Amino acid sequence: MTAIPGVARLHVVEGISMLRPHAAVFDKTLKGFEDHQRARHLSSGTIKGRTRIARQVQAFSDGYPWEPAWNHAMFDRWSAMLADQVATSTLRGYQSDLSLYLTYLSDPAYEWPQVCMETFGMFAGFALRDLNAVRHAQEYIGQPSGNRPLSRPEIKKLFGQMDPEIKRLRAAGHKGALAAARDLAMLTTMYAWGLRRRETARLETHDWRRQAKLPEFGDYAGLAVRWGKAAGPGMPPKRRMVISVWPWAVQTVRLYMEHIRPLFYADRPDDGVMFPTERDEMISERAVNQRFQHWRELAELPDCLGPHCLRHTYVTRLIEAGYDGQFVTEQVGHSHAATTAIYTALSSDFKNLKVREFLDAAEEAQLAAAFARADAEADMDDDFSDQTADELVGTGQTRRT
Template sequence: MVPGVSMLRPAEAVFEKTLQGFADHQRARRLTKDTVRQRLRMARQVQGVADGYPWEPVWNRGLFDRWSAMLADSVATSTMRKYQNDLALYLAYLSDPAYEWPQVCQGLFGRFNSFALRDLNAVRHAQEYIGKPSGNRPLAREEIKRLFGSMEPEIRRLRAEGHKGALTAARDLALLTTLYGWGLRRREAARLETHDWRRQAKLPEFGDLAALAVRWGKPSAGQPPRRRMVISVWPWAVQTVQVYLENVRPLFYVDREDDGVMFPTERDEMISERAVNQRFQHWRELAGLPDHLGPHCLRHTYVTRLIESGYDGQFVTDQVGHSHSATTAIYTAVSSDFKNLKVREHLDAAEEAALQRAFAMAETEAEMDDDFSDHASGEPAGRRRRVR
């Protein structure tokens, strides 16, 4: 604040200055503009609910409860916790004497709240996963068949009618196959480029599509996107993407130069994450799948299918780019058929071992009987066995 200069609306000006300072504080940690913008929005929202400013008594625990209750029915538990954490970060910044806002507010307004952040009535994070139980579940095998099985007939119908949506539909088939066949997130798939595909000397049968370099993985706070190499696993997925690259994608570049985007749109741009959601919703409705399913379900399905196919847990964790195997375990939901198969294998193995032990014991007892009979007759045991 500039000394000696009177402000027309001091309360509003100070509040805006605190938000500007908080934004600089967050940007210094290399947080993205979207993250900073979201946190500023939370502070403005609470200010609107309170109809007052943070240094005024109206900013109390009752206000936080009222604001949280207002959001409770419209957002997920994980989202609610994030919003509350965003507000707590702003209040922590505002209360830090190093940034001098307590002194400024005391000097201008004669008061400043002492925020007890640890006492705020917030959502507890008592377990690893707090999302919706059915929001990101793996798809059953029958659901996968319905999803992809409904796409090819629709593509053929659109082509037969000369509909311009046939090209987009063919691209969607490759897009959803990539999400499922390589276990990608929406952002990772949307920002793929053709040069991200790699050859692997150990997998010559997959040609140029033996591996996929993911450059836009989910980052840690304040860090650049994580990178990882995903090895191709399913031959059918490689074949679908190969057909797309050779026959479908070039049609997007008939009248313009190829920019290398893996999944372009008819508007000559890269497909957005929102568009990925919309296209999945379109095919989900066509297949008659539940409304709560989203494209991230394909990533969960990928993890589950790898586990069911017998791949090592660490390999699966590396494939999907998780830092800890416990996170991968959240994605895994093996089917009842797989569980029944494993139980059957265990029972069969136990039964086989029991039979082998019984046969071994019977053979040992038979040998002991032979030895006893030989001893009783006075004939050497070795000679009697040779006669037998």
Template sequence: MGRGPSALTAARAQRALRAPLGAAAFLDGSVVHLDLPQAVFDAMLEEFDRQQAARGLAVDTRRGRERLARQLRASSGAWPWEWTPSHFDAWSATHLRLGRTRATLRGYQNAIVAFCAFVADARYQWGEVCERLFGMVPARVTHELNLVRHKGDYEGRPEANRPLTRAEQDRFFRVVDDRARSASSLHRKGAATAHRDAVMFLTMLGWGTRRTETAGVDVDDFRRNAKTPQFGRFGVLVVRNAKSFPGGPPRRRSVLTVFPWAAEAARHWVEAGRSACYPGVDGKVLLPTERQGRITPRQINLRFASIRDEAGLPDYLNPHCLRHTYATTLIEMGWPMALVQEQLGHTHVATTAVYTALSDDFKDRVLYQSLGMDWDDDAGVVR
């Protein structure tokens, strides 16, 4: 009698365990490769991925590091055992010319640091393989003189990531409203998209969510808050896919609802607007697309840019400005910095401070009130 499926599976598993892995497969010498350098490089990356997985790094982090290693290989025209600091320097300079921020470039460089440390580690035998096959060994091409250092609390573009002024908010959401109103009155195909966009950007402004977080919101992520019964089931937004630590899984946080208009917009969309605009859509997705899928961060960028340009706002503004606006609004309302930090999901209060840029109107109001003078938001100072 033949062996059953379970026996065959076990036999295959045993053969797989006995087969040489990583560098050992090349030291074995029993396999002939048509393109030996490419085979060695691919095997390096495969074992590097296993090593990163053993450290518990997320799949996206591992894939990103592999992409950057392949990118350096392509841009330099050299294999890892041929890399020199000059190759790495030229690759880094190219990213700077492309407009990468210092923080982004540092992340890219750290990926190469990790890969070079792996292939140069004698415990993984890649040095022995490369010396035997190519007469060269992988080297650590990074050092303290060609890596970006972290010298400041904030390394982004200050002009791009800032809160919107009141005038800019009015202009932006006026276009949002006009698009939805016009499309609905003319029965245009884009009516559903226009209404979804309105809810999407109000959600980002009303709960301070990032693009990825906003795209991942489900209807059931809204919960009741016993302390604010006036908001009904929209008293809390549970963010399930908040920004993770490097290499870690997404974090979670609960954002308390602060603004009645945000709760009302979410309620109207969930109870009536979503099903009317997207009949038959998955019952859990808050912000669907015309193809009944989930909107992506890239689509959020494109929708924001389209509205921003129509509103005549500076082209460096991006959706993250709505999160900055949310944080600044809470500070101007008198919220303690620690509570704003919790709402935004920041680990360090210094990060939250970067998000706050008090408006001129607010500073004028505080100044005049400290001098015993009344302030009217519409008319200005009143003695």
């Protein structure tokens, strides 16, 4: 029975010499890894990102995966270099991408170890479980100072200074007035519907929906989010329907759609983009960051705050308003309520209110118990008095008034 050759045998054909064999075999391992990832139906962006990490490590080590240069010390140096440049979650993602490539490369079923031994006389694979990688010990590993809800005074400062600035730009005939008015609607949408940057940037006008039980919101009673965060690497975006909850936000979006957005299409056909730019294109995620930064600086808010904080603020405000936890989880598209809890940072006023409600309830319960005891004692006194009177009558004695 003829054995079926592994993937490596399909890329490195025995008896055919290669120009610069080390670089050639490395490229072929990456080609096989790409096919391996594509077979799992992962997106091209995810696959390119993972192969890019492998190429970066090869350049950093100045060696190849089958050589002694790829060892634990090199992995630690590479990770330490990145630790000062990227966030913890990003570093963990890079380490995971590299581990996936090494897992594929070390799998005997693909025959890369055998081919490397035959071609170069070495294969210095090491145990992936022993890599000194970032531990995923908890759900949240972001930056505590940045990814937090904005306080009510901060929200007031952020949005409160936008309308006067728009009026100032308009009065001065500044071309930035139109973009500023768009920014007001865009940041309002992020805050009032709890959206991420990509979800906001890729919105289109047809994503707004009517809801039969919310006629007062008209065409803006619901928002179909089509570009939600995927459930896993390479998977398609998750979709969800976000129900409108704040009338003031609906009014802001309605005014933008009726009076501001049409100005972007005065000289061109309407392409349905919710937040277009003056260059006739959809606003980018990077531009969302830049526009938030612009308004954050004008409001003199901390530099650590980013647009994602508006999503955190949305979750917190819904919880404070008394909305059911499961409703909030579905609104923001989380798979688990525990993830939603990470976004929540209840204000001191809300906490004080809850404590006050608890103390008032406890006091009322104590008063009710005291009144119940008093009533019971009064009933006992009445029974005792009646019984005593009967006894006195029976012995011929009378009670004085």
